[in-house]
Amino acid sequence: MAAFALSACSTDTPQSVLQPQGEFARKADALWDITFAIAIAVFVVVQGLLLYAIFRYRHKPGREAAQFHGNTRLEIAMTIIPALILLGLAVPTVATVFDLAAEPTGADVIHISVEGRQFWWRYDYTDLDIVTANELHIPTGQPIDLSIEGYDVNHSFWVPRLGGTQDVVPGRTSRLTLEADDPGTYLGQCKEFCGLSHSNMNLRVIAHDPGDFEQWVSDQQEPAAAPSDSLAAEGAELFVNGAADAQFAGGPSCASCHAIEGLDGAVGIIGPNLTHFAARNTFAGAIFQNNESNLRAWLANPPERKPGSQMPNLQLTTGQIDALVAYLQTLE
Ligand code: HEC
Ligand SMILES: [Cu+2]
Incomplete structure (x- = not known):
């Protein structure tokens, strides 16, 4: 238990959803913060009452256990309170779901078609005429529109610090928006068991300042160099x-x-x-x-x-x- 709890103190956590590094990951994280706070409050109240009841009404010589059934007021309260909590949670949840699902618009949005394959990722920058694999290069500070397809079996695309997860299902195109605040390398991996090398199906997003990204694009658009020797x-x-x-x-x-x-x-x-x-x-x-x-x-x-x-x-x-x-x- 202690080892499990102490692992939460680790700071070297490149794939932690709790340390978002971009707009879209932050929105999902904000939802988690609300849910977690409510869950903690409910936990403390319920466990507190439980401990109180165990202690206050513990067995003593001469004390009889009371049998009771059907306290209508209590049952109504116990139904209404959780319903209100869930209803309250539904408001920001539904708003965030729609917000994250909206396709980014604008002339500068970069569209990348992602394909999950056993056991690697293929990226096609449809407007830029670039095809590459596993390492996804993006500019910082702007939404990246990913349309994601499966080629063979189910996979799931996930870069925890930059956005949510997206299941990859053959025959279906799904979408996901990512964004990175700062340049750097962000780790991700396939999150749906997809065969022998599922755990070897990693990926990384390499975010560049917009100027450096332009340079990367023009380098990639060049044909391969002729053999030098x-x-x-x-x-x-x-x-x-x-x-x-x-x-x-x-x-x-x-x-x-x-x-x-x-x-x-x-x-x-x-x-x-x-x-x-x-x-x-x-x-x-x-x-x-x-x-x-x-x-x-x-x-x-x-x-x-x-x-x-x-x-x-x-x-x-x-x-x-x-x-x-x-x-x-x-x-x-
Ligand atoms: C039958 C198809 C096939 C043939 C033939 C083949 N490859 Fe591959 N190659 C693949 C696949 C599929 C992958 C991806 C493997 C993975 O990551 O699981 C791959 C991966 C690679 C990679 C790593 C690419 C990356 O960015 O991850 C290199 C380099 C490579 N192959 C070179 C070669 C060379 C050189 C030859 C010829 C000697 C060759 N391949 C023949 C299918 C093939
Ligand atoms: Cu996979």
């Missing part, structure tokens, strides 16, 4: 055509699952768009830091690194991994 060029070639030897030749090439803008033939849509892969801090559901050793381990055997991953083990040789990593690292 012969090893990277070999990697690009492997990426599109596979290799003439080993299992990799018979299986699908990287390009049949991944798109890279500017690389001929790389138009796949099964896996994340890799046009600016090297600009991401993390990969594979934001669970691995994007560095050379993690990338090598990933390419060597994705389902071993991330159970249930839809990227198969392509039986790459060390030489092929060298070339592919060299190429992926040029994709700034």
